[in-house]
Amino acid sequence: MKSSTAEVEERAVAVIGTACRLPGADDPDQLWEVLRAGLDATSDTPADRYDVDALYSPHATPGTVGARRAGYVRGMADFDAEFFGISAAEATELDPQQRLLLMATWEALEDAGQLPRDLAGTRTGVYVGAARSDFLEEQYRRGLTAVTPAAFHNYRSLLAARVSHEFDLRGPSVVYDTACSSSLTAVHSAVLSLRAGETRLAIVAGVNLLLRPDEGVLMTQAGSLSSDGRVKFGSADADGFAPSDAVGVVVLKPLRQAIADGDRVRAVIAGSALGNDGQTSDSVLTPSLDGQRDVLRWAYEDAGICPADVDFVEAHGAGSPTLDPLELTALGEVLGEGRPAERPCLVGSVKSNIGHAEAAGGIAGLIKTVLALEHGQVPPSLNVARLNPTVAWDRLPLALATRLQDLPTAGRPAIAGVSGQGSSALNAHVVVRQGETLTSRHADPRNPGGDEEVCLLTLSARSIPALQDLVRSYVDYLSPGGRGAEFALGDICFSAATRREHHPFRVAVMAGSHEAMVRALTDPGRIADPEVASLPLAAAAEQYRRGHDVRWESVFGPDHLYVPLPTYPWQTRRYWPGERTAEVPAAGSDLATTVLREHARSTSADYSDGSLLADMGIDSLARVRIILRLASDHGYEVEAEELAGLRTVGDFRNWLHVLEAQAA
Incomplete structure (x- = not known):
């Protein structure tokens, strides 16, 4: 039975923040550039992972890997240990999955405008999808005499616990391993927790780092590894799995609460569902058409949305010659019921850009979907010269998105689905619709060079070099062509003051326009333009510079909005066992x-x-x-x-x- 509109709105969950480390993209903005340009972000296997030359063979010889490339994040071992109060020795022994997850979580909270100090001690939940423990396995491989108590910190179950401990979060802290549906399983669990009132905020992540060749060797022997390290979803040339790194984080909050708190609603999760294939398939590793159809129907029932209204689906999209037709058939049959023939549902896969991120693949697909809904465009799915001929394209109301195209306008928010399928036979589907992002509806995009009310901009960091980098980021952000040029200066200053943590090293400048603010930031000897230096606002600026708390409600009026800002500039160094860290x-x-x-x-x-x-x-x-x-x-x-x-x-x-x- 389909849920009522009132019930759906009451149970809806807002995506208010995102962050990621993906091949070719260190943040969601970079990911969107990769996606819209149709870039292949996979690359040859770097030497700090394993010696691919020694292991590669095109003939599936036992003990070899059948592809030289995959999807790899930049700076896998880089970490700002000092920011998190972690010693160099501890950082070196800590799984880089945990390190990158800590930084990505901070970035996602900044993007969401949620202050870690306000979350400390609250029942905020942490839900992480993860299936690899490569770093720990490598520690064991060095021999039992090399095993130290530090290995305790690298058990996969501690991925969520590390985040909860760092930010003093007291809600559920859980790691899910359902193979390639892990991170969407984490999303589903977080949504249920938020709906039940168990938590008021949820941090959901997926993590996957390829540090050893074992799975590649296994997939090679099974004949299911892509020979060129590329995912070819929906293509006649699809030849299998192509693994990928990924770290992705989303911050979720009940929609009504997010609106009441003035958060940016980047997208809305209207519903979700999980389901196992049970005995509808021949074996536990064989996916089932019935199982996939069931989960799709359950998800849209939960969302109160007619499947025929779905505009775009971010498919599981593994690029398998046998699994792709099954998934596309299930999508076509469920989403095609009552759908006009002239409005096919667009389908694509982020895996064609970055590779198959395994347990983190679902969160990568969700972040792509949030970006697509925000931009009103579906980016191209790559590596398709010819459509898979075993798919009944002529009778399934689906269209593979092979070029950048606008989402259809139907007089309502666009609707998308995100699918994940695990070799655990667990299927997941999340239903997402466009959010009414407050900044896009109400921000005043005044002329950056024009006159505005004098505003106080406050910036801070945990070290002088980081503060200098942050100042440079704001100069770019406020300059013509920068992202901040489209937002009212008052909203920018309000957001920096009230939606960012304040650290020991601080800068406070005042100006009445974007241009004047850039001048104030680039002239280290200038506190403010002479005409504004004597204003009462100057007292608040001086109080802030001296490290005191400021009553921001007395500085900013009630009508300001939260807008996106530059994120914290990490001061990273490489930490890796056996390497000397300067x-x-x-x-x-x-x-x-x-x-x-x-x-x-x-x-x-x-x-x-x-x-x-x-x-x-x-x-x-x-x-x-x-x-x-x-x-x-x-x-x-x-x-x-x-x-x-x-x-x-x-x-x-x-x-x-x-x-x-x-x-x-």
Whole structure:
């Protein structure tokens, strides 16, 4: 029975933030450029994964891999350890899936405008789809004598736990492994949790990094690995699986709450469903037409949407000569019921751009779908010279999207579906429709060079280099042609002040136009234009620069909107077992070095800003002595809670910089 409109709206879930690390794309904006341009982002296997030359064979010889290429993310081992208070030694031993997931989660929360400090202690849920433990397996392969307690941190079950611990999130924290439907299973579970009121916010992710060749060898022996490392969904030339890296994160919130909170509603999840094939197939590894049809019907029932109204489907799209016809048949039969012949449903697969991201494939497809709905366009599905002749294209109301084309206009929000199928025989389908993004409906795109009310822009970071990078990002963002040029300056400043965490190193500038704000940011000696420097706003700017809290409701009026902003500029370094990681000297501040030398039990010469204070012996007694030392020698009034909240040498150094700046 189809759900009522009122029930559907009450149960709808908003996608309010996204982030990703995919082949050829470090963020969703870059992903959209890859998609709309129809780019193939797969590449030859890099040497830091495995020696493909030693393993490659075109003849499926036992122990060989049948393809030289796949989909790989850039900088797989790069991480900003100091930002997360993780020592260099710990970062080196930590699965890069966890590292990239931490950074992507922060970016997704920034995109959503959700402050981590406000989420701490709440029942925010974390749901992660993952099926690989390559890093841990490689640790074991080095021999049992090489196994250390650090391996405990790399069990797959800790992927979600790492995020929950880092952000102090108290809701469900679960890892799902249903093979290639894992991340859509995570989405479905998060939606159910939000609907039930168990959580008010959900972080959903998919993670997959190819660090060893084992699965490629297995697929080669099974005859199901694509020979050229490319997915050819729906093509007569489809010859199998082509694996891919991926890290993707979406932030979900009940739609009514998101609207009430002034969030950007990037898309709306109207419904979803999971279902196993059971005994409708010959074996557990053989997909079933009946099982796929059932899940499609259940998902659209849950969404209260007629399948014939669906405009686009992001298919599972594995590029298998046997699985593609089955999936396309199921889609055509269910979505074709009552569909006008002149309005076929468009179908495509992000796997044709980036490869098959396995457990993270569904979240990559969901992020692509959110972007397609926002832009009102369906990007091309690649690698199709001829359509698969075993698909009944003449009677199925489907059209493979092989060029960039606009979504049809039907006097309603566009509707899309996202499919995932696991070798676990678990099928998943998520129903998504266009959201009414508040910024696109109401932002005032005034002339960036024109006169506006004087506004206060506040930027901050956890280090001086990061702050310098952030300033450069905002200069590009505010300049003509930058993304921020289309948004009202007041909304930009409001969003930076109220929807971003505020870190120790800070900049505050005032201006009355985009152009003047760029001038203020690029002139380090200028606090504000002379005509605005004496305004009452200047007092709030100075208060912010000194590290104090500001009552933003007194600075900004009630009519501002949240708009997208540049994300935090990571200061990454490469961390990998067996490689020497260049240490950042811990002598950047004479006071910090002196204090630590006096009060830490261990200050070896190779400690860095990422070193943990607890590991150096800064306990509660040492903190009391530091407070007394700072008060007697420098006149600094320090609260014990402030010092107790610092985790690393870098945190301590930055905190002292702030004290020194306030006293100057």
